[in-house]
Amino acid sequence: MILVISLLILLMLVAAIAAIFFKDLINAVIASCMVSLIASILFYFLQAPDVAMAEASIGAALVSAVFIIAIRRTKRYEE
């Protein structure tokens, strides 16, 4: 169990680090979306289902949608 969690956390950190390096902002947003998703899974493991729901719906879905809309209205690539 703990190994699975460690793996998830590793994945989460890798996704976060990946967000640093992506030049395409959409990719970076997806990476951060992934961070949120894994965080919401972790919340579930930490016995916080309410927060897990909120994080999944807000952090993963809504924020990413807002990011993508914003990127559509500005510039997609980081120079």
Next chain:
Amino acid sequence: MSLEFLLAIAFGGSLFTYVLGKISSKLRESFAVLISLTLVVMIVCLYGKTIEKSFYFGFLGLPLILRTNMLSWLFAIAISVLGSLSVIFSLSYIKNRERADFYYLMLLLINAAMLGIVLSGDLLSFFIFWEIMSWSTFLLISYNRGAALAAGMKYIIMSTVGSMAMLIGVISIYTTYGTLNISEIAASSNLASSGYILSILILFFTAFGIKNAILPFHSWLPSAHAEAPSPFSSILSGILIKMGTYGFILFIYVIVGLNKFLNLGHGVLSFRYILCILGALTILIPTFIAVLQDDAKKLLAWSTIGQAGYIILGIAFGTSVSVAGGIFHFFNHAVFKGLLFLVVGAVEYRTNGIRDLNSLGGLIKKMPIAFIGALIGICGLIGLPLTNGFVSKWLIYKTLILEQSPFLAFAALFGTWGTILYSYKLIHNIFLGQLPEKYRDIQKSPFSMQLPIIVLSFAILLFGILPGIPLKVINAIGVSFGLESLSVTLWGIASETGALNTINLFVAILVGCIVVAFIFKAGQKAISVGQEDNYAAGAAIPKDKYHYTVDFYNPLYRMITPYLKDFIDAFYMKLAGWTQNLCSGVRRIYTGYVGHYVMYIVLFVALLIFIQVKWSLW
């Protein structure tokens, strides 16, 4: 007559004048004159009274106290008289200028604040009135615009520095003695260590020195005096800077006490001696800088600094004669310098703001009253016998010689020579010689300008012939300080080391004048020639350039100019420049790039944590 009533009239009157000005200018002017004359009458009524009374509400738990005694009265009467004369002078001077309401408001406000300063019985109200005076003076100096703005800035910055020093001093006294009442502090100041008193004195004397323009702090004065409206220049020079003198007297003789003061430091390094040296330098250098000036008001301004040196010298020297001389010289300086500024103001008024000595001349026939005023004024300034300046300078010289201080005596005498030079230049270049073409049709100054000039000229002669009148008051002040009493007669001072009797002088000079008049009559008549009647090989002469008053004292200039650079002022300007550069440099930390700002935040956290982890300071 209660003092708060007097101050209420003074302050309320100034505000009410402003309100009236919105209705009608006539009403405003008559009300301003009325208020200032009322103040004179009220202060005259206070003569000889000693009142000390706390005001009915305090400030932050500190009582506000008003009081009057002989010293306050002398200053108050000088303020109110000169103030009312300059209000009268302003009637025509300021008539057609814009913003006259503002002018009167500030003029009366400054007078009221100065009255507040001399009537306050505790250091807190002293400081409050001092500050009100400072900022209203700033507003009035800037009134003329143009070059006046820079002058005003210079004044207010130096004045703020002084005020801040004073604020520290006031509060330090409060934390040490638990009171700000001047008489209570005076009673308990004997207990303090001389180190503490010295530091307090340095703080206060910075403030007073800046206001009084003694040497290292003088640089605001010339431009401020020159650029202010002339009636206000006369107040500025006659009274306002003397608030510093009042402070010096208050601290040396009332609060610290003469004995303690004389014992601060030893020998050459004693506080008193240093103050005397500063006074002497303040006489010497500015007097000769005054000779170099081409602007009438600037010349008078530098002369003011020089004369302030005499006053400080007299007060700081600390014998009963010298103190009497110093205080009397303050009084006289208020009279004759006030007069001279008014005269220059009258000339400036008629010539549409020309004060350049190189382009004036020959106004004697056009403005005779002004000429007589100027003549009497410079006689007083030089200290010719039968004018009041003679008596006060005589008192100062006498002490210096008797007490065997050759350098100080030399400085005082040498300063007088310089005074003669620039005084002559002033009167010659304005009134004597030939009248330039453009001033052919100049009018006499209006009556409201002549009246103050006449009154002040009369006062100079009166106090010169009968010096006993003010000296009696001054003697009473000296006695209240615990100095020896002088035996004052109506005609002067009787003492074993050499009496002063103006009656003898009067007779001697009268005889001398008659003799000179006969010789003059017996001589040849001078032939008068037109100004353009010059031979220059047929070429046209540019009038301005070859006006004969240009480069007056040229040889002397060439001799002394290299030694008379105002390096102190240059240093201040440099300091201001450095500050400006530093300020522009500092604000570069706000680079505009958010990454840096976030970096500052992270840096702050990291730094604190690092310090705590490394050294466990907290």
Next chain:
Amino acid sequence: MTFLHDYIYYIGAFGLIFIGLFIMLVKHNLIKVIIGLSILETGVNLFLIAVGYISKGTAPIFSNSAVESERMVDPVPQALVLTAIVIGVAVLALALSLAIRLYHHYGVLDLRKIKEQRW
């Protein structure tokens, strides 16, 4: 293994926090900075929940009376995080709308070039 058990959540949470801060420190692109902010906020939330966790606890919900005997995790941090998440989304939405407007005005999102307000 005990090390992992004791610290892995903290490592994850602060890993996210520092990665988020790092992005905000070194990246010039405004959207990237806002992404960093969102990662930072996720990390903070994870940390708060981790503080409230109790080993072998259950979720603080009495769905039926049988579970009463068991230990429950601390509900307070969960309540705080619910609040914090909503605050976070509010800030992000506002930031993105500002970014859109900024792009309107400047035509770039490079913060190094958006330096009209300075000194």
Next chain:
Amino acid sequence: MVSPVLLIVVPLGLAFAIPLFGFISKRIVKYIPIAAFAFNLAVALLLIPEVLKHPIVVRIGGFPPPFGINLVAGPVGVLFSVLIAVAGLLVAIYALTYIKEGSKEKYHMLYLLLLTGATGVVLTGDIFNLFVFFEILCISSYALVAYIGDRAGIESAIKYLIQGAVGSSFLLIGIGLLYGLFGTLNMADLAQHIESASPISVFVPMVLIITGLGIEAAIFPLNAWLPDAHSSAPSSISAILSGIAIEVGLYAVVRVIFTIFGVSSIFMFLVFLGILTLLIGEMCAFSQKNIKRMLAYSSIGQIGLIVFAMAMATSLAVTGGLFQLVSHTLGKSLLFLAVGYMIYRSGSMEISSLEGMGKRMPLTSLAFTIGAFSIVGLPPFVGFPSKFLIVQAALAKEAVLFTGLIGLVLLGTVIEGAYFFRVVQALYFKKGNGDSERNEAPVTGLIPMFIFVTLIIVIGIYPKLLTDVLNSAASEFLNRIDYIRSVIG
């Protein structure tokens, strides 16, 4: 008896209701903030006599303090509430005609919420609740800075937002650490337990919390957002940001340091930080050409002075600091309000474009002059007694170090005097280049300025009006034992 909770709830409810009022009539919307703050002012003034006897502790939802959220209406809280209500009321009157562009409804809602957040911060007794209200304050200020939507406003708002968001994340981490260490969020309860932990482990949350709050309070390295935001916002908002928002941030910092942590060892550091903030603020203001930026930097300087005073942590010093805070609120709000219409008339923020305003807008210029004199600390205006108290407190320490530091403070005052006097000269004594006919600010602009001027002069002449409240407020800050006892019981 009126409940202090009304101070928060009524403006909040009215803000929520504004869209509904908007359906009835667009016109009445702008009067709602006035009504709300008039109500708040009345409530806060009614509370004063009661609060001076003993602080009122309000339990939200009826749960006893460590378990529920509670409000603590002590002298400090009510003092700040009065201040917020006064400034809010006057600036709301000002905004009646000043706000012309954009959606007015949104402006008034955000304005109400901004000040509600400020009231909440000063009244709450729970640190997470403080965070929430702090966010209300911050987020509505981000939105209001960007309200006009021009280049400068948007740029400043995004910069402000990024720094503020980093700060609130730090704050939240700090709160989380504290909760982990002590298992409670109530400030009094935290204060009670704070000594039980080792100093080093408490230090990190303290630094994080101070940093998070210090960003809003504009303490030196954290204040880079301030000049941008204050100069780009609409002037009425600048007045509130400068007069209320940073003061409330400072309140939070002081509350956290004095009451929760009670660390006296960090005070010396804060004294130096205050001096540094003061000097840097004044020096930056000195070379500004933009009037609103100059005022903003001057606010930094004033905040430095207040931090300096508070960090001396004697009763006199804290009283002086609070007095300075009040005088800064009055003076700086007045300055921004006055400058608002001047900029509106001249169309530029350059100081040079304000030349000759003394003639065009005499009353507004007079208000500016009085505000400037008050900020510099000249008698008989309110800035003087406050500066007097601070200097007195520093000298009462009887240490050479503090005498030297007060010298630096007064050096800062000299610089401040220099740039304010320069502007006053520009207003009155320089010829304007534009038209010079009289064009005064409208009455709704003049009324608040007039009230501010009256307050400045009246309190300046008779400071006893305030000193009672300030003294008990200072003792509330300094006596954390009493605070804990009054909350926990």
Next chain:
Amino acid sequence: MKSIISLILLSVIALGIAISLDKIPFGVPKTKIGDYYIDKGREETGAANIVTSVVVNYRCFDTLGEVTILFIAAIGLGAVLATRRKKEKREIEPASLVLYAGCRFLFPLILLFGAYISIHGHLTPGGGFQGGVVVASAFLLAYLGCRGRRVSETGIKTVESLGGLVFIVVGLVGLAVGGHYFLSNFLSKGELNSLFSAGVIPIIYIAIGLKVGSELTGVIDHLVEESE
């Protein structure tokens, strides 16, 4: 260069936090407040979900602040993105049929789901926030699928306002009748684990749900509005 400095600074902070974390062991109970809520929460509030009882009752002032923040964000977004130009009818490229049909099918279901989550907040995981977000995501979907359809702004504003007002009014009623405490739980607690229980909690949570849903919808609406 800059990243190296940043890394150094961050590692210093990490060190400090590690020192502090050393005193906060993971997974160990540390709080009396949490225990109090778990012990007394059911009697005092009547909600089975303790998190809900904390959010809506013990710490409901935070929640009030939180919906206010979302409200501010929605208004602020509107103020920032407000456009002065007239909205003209534009040609909008219709979404693909699959998306369109899917959206129309899913939209009511998602709304229902959101309502369920909101209403059962005191019994099961979830509550007003989560429900509100789900409702908002339904509208997001509608924007994706049925382009050109707009929610009426007036409606959003009304719901937003009403939600907030219900919250405040419930609180004020509590102040008036419920023992003089703002937001006190003055209704009967009912039976644990039944829908009509826990006093004012469901009412407030529904209000929160409506408010959060409408605010987030408003946010999305403002963002999408101009994206073409």
